[in-house]
Amino acid sequence: MQNQAIQVKGLQKSYKKLHVLKGVDFEVERSSIFALLGSNGAGKTTVVKILTTLLKQDSGTATVNNFDVAAKPDEVRQSISLTGQFAAVDEILTGRENLIMIARLRHLKDPRQVADDLLNRFGLVDAADRRVSTYSGGMRRRLDIAMSLVGKPKIIFLDEPTTGLDPEARLEVWKTVKELAANGTTVFLTTQYLDEAEQLADRIAILHEGRIIANDTLADLKKLFPPAKVEYIEKKPSLEEIFLAIIGKKEKK
Amino acid sequence: METVKKHFLSDMGVMLERSMRHIFRSLDTIITVTIMPIMFMLLFVYVFGGAIQTGTDNYVNYLLPGILLIAIASGIAYTSYRLFMDMQSGIFERFHSMPIARSTALWGHVLTSLVSNAISVLVIILVALLMGFRSSAGVLSWLAVAGILALFTLALTWIAAIAGLSATSVDGAGAFAYPIIFLPFISSAFVPTESMSGPVRAFAENQPVTSVVEAIRALLAGQPVGNDIWIALAWCIGIMLVAYVFAMRVYKKRV
Numbered sequence: 001m002q003n004q005a006i007q008v009k010g011l012q013k014s015y016k017k018l019h020v021l022k023g024v025d026f027e028v029e030r031s032s033i034f035a036l037l038g039s040n041g042a043g044k045t046t047v048v049k050i051l052t053t054l055l056k057q058d059s060g061t062a063t064v065n066n067f068d069v070a071a072k073p074d075e076v077r078q079s080i081s082l083t084g085q086f087a088a089v090d091e092i093l094t095g096r097e098n099l100i101m102i103a104r105l106r107h108l109k110d111p112r113q114v115a116d117d118l119l120n121r122f123g124l125v126d127a128a129d130r131r132v133s134t135y136s137g138g139m140r141r142r143l144d145i146a147m148s149l150v151g152k153p154k155i156i157f158l159d160e161p162t163t164g165l166d167p168e169a170r171l172e173v174w175k176t177v178k179e180l181a182a183n184g185t186t187v188f189l190t191t192q193y194l195d196e197a198e199q200l201a202d203r204i205a206i207l208h209e210g211r212i213i214a215n216d217t218l219a220d221l222k223k224l225f226p227p228a229k230v231e232y233i234e235k236k237p238s239l240e241e242i243f244l245a246i247i248g249k250k251e252k253k
Numbered sequence: 254m255e256t257v258k259k260h261f262l263s264d265m266g267v268m269l270e271r272s273m274r275h276i277f278r279s280l281d282t283i284i285t286v287t288i289m290p291i292m293f294m295l296l297f298v299y300v301f302g303g304a305i306q307t308g309t310d311n312y313v314n315y316l317l318p319g320i321l322l323i324a325i326a327s328g329i330a331y332t333s334y335r336l337f338m339d340m341q342s343g344i345f346e347r348f349h350s351m352p353i354a355r356s357t358a359l360w361g362h363v364l365t366s367l368v369s370n371a372i373s374v375l376v377i378i379l380v381a382l383l384m385g386f387r388s389s390a391g392v393l394s395w396l397a398v399a400g401i402l403a404l405f406t407l408a409l410t411w412i413a414a415i416a417g418l419s420a421t422s423v424d425g426a427g428a429f430a431y432p433i434i435f436l437p438f439i440s441s442a443f444v445p446t447e448s449m450s451g452p453v454r455a456f457a458e459n460q461p462v463t464s465v466v467e468a469i470r471a472l473l474a475g476q477p478v479g480n481d482i483w484i485a486l487a488w489c490i491g492i493m494l495v496a497y498v499f500a501m502r503v504y505k506k507r508v
């Protein structure tokens with residue numbers, strides 16, 4: 001068994017005349033968090049779609065959990081779970097029904113128990129029997145991630161998991177992702193937020209104009225820049241810190 | 254691959270249960286696919302019926318086949334809508350990235366269309382019985398009626414699939430159904446075609462709905478069905494095959 005959860009070599013993909021991926025290479029270690037960073041339209045989602053068997057590459061190879069995505073898509077699907085850019089939840093069903101549906105599709109023994117456990121873990125017990133259409137954005141995303149954990153897949157793909165979420169919900173998602181990796185799951189996430197990659201990832205790859213232009217740990221990426229000059233300045237709180245502090249106060253009252 | 258194939262039926266079951274929940278939780282769907290056709294039936298029997306000359310003494314008997322077809326045509330508009338919503342949300346991608354029989358994401362909707370239309374047809378027939386509908390048809394004739402209605406449903410379902418898979422807006426996904434819902438009005442469903450003016454009559458007598466209506470009407474009345482049943486079957490199967498080929502082509506392009 002190799003130590004790599006994902007291996008990508010020379011991946012290319014074009015849509016008609018648009019050459020999105022021009023030879024992408026990277027590897028993801030097991031039980032790590034790997035962040036693919038890039039601006040909008042850089043091709044992050046295309047990489048995710050190829051790795052999750054939704055799209056076929058034009059050339060190059062990709063293996064996920066040691067299975068080739070083109071040759072053994074069924075085995076790849078056994079090993080993974082995808083939380084796409086748009087919450088992939090059924091709005092008309094309740095949270096519990098959503099989880100039971102996925103557990104049944106994964107042919108698990110006790111779908112109700114699986115659903116109960118995940119509802120507990122994601123703090124959705126009170127909302128479990130409400131239709132998802134009544135959920136807030138953060139709750140929806142939590143359910144979305146919970147649905148991806150049904151059946152304990154080895155590798156989880158999160159495509160821009162916090163886009164459109166408020167700061168609080170964002171912190172919740174971050175916490176969940178860290179817990180996942182701590183429990184041995186490999187997490188592949190894409191993001192356009194630098195601070196998200198900085199907070200979460202063991203390794204960060206930057207996708208730019210169809211190629212990976214940097215791929216390193218945060219510490220090593222920082223070394224690419226000249227050492228910072230030491231200056232003494234008063235630290236101003238960021239708006240995010242202020243926002244969270246004020247809400248925190250309100251909730252305590 | 255084997256394990257995936259083995260689960261086709263159970264995966265279909267999950268998909269069917271999911272869409273049936275969608276239907277029973279949507280008041281709008283229930284009103285459109287059963288209450289509306291029943292209202293039409295009441296309207297035509299108790300308001301217009303007195304003025305319509307069909308040459309039969311039981312207008313409910315005459316009307317019922319057309320009402321059933323209108324109900325089915327309204328029903329498949331929602332099949333298209335549900336398919337469109339699945340494509341729009343990420344749920345299709347979730348299903349497709351899971352170790353399930355992939356085709357069930359589409360075929361589940363086809364099965365739902367058959368089951369849900371069967372339910373609304375049944376409800377409408379029960380109401381028709383209360384309104385005086387009587388049939389001397391035997392078991393075989395009823396089975397033939399069920400078969401024709403199922404084929405008609407499948408043919409329209411695949412047209413709905415084309416619309417649902419290729420539409421770019423919710424309105425577009427449902428709009429294709431209006432002309433189909435309208436077709437029974439320009440057929441022998443409500444009035445005999447002999448009473449229509451030249452070109453309209455020619456259209457009415459040669460469009461698929463008339464042959465389907467005539468075949469069902471004859472079967473329910475226990476009369477010889479003649480050629481109508483073969484013309485009806487040819488229309489339904491022909492439309493079904495053509496629509497299926499196009500729907501699959503769109504489907505392959507989209508996923």
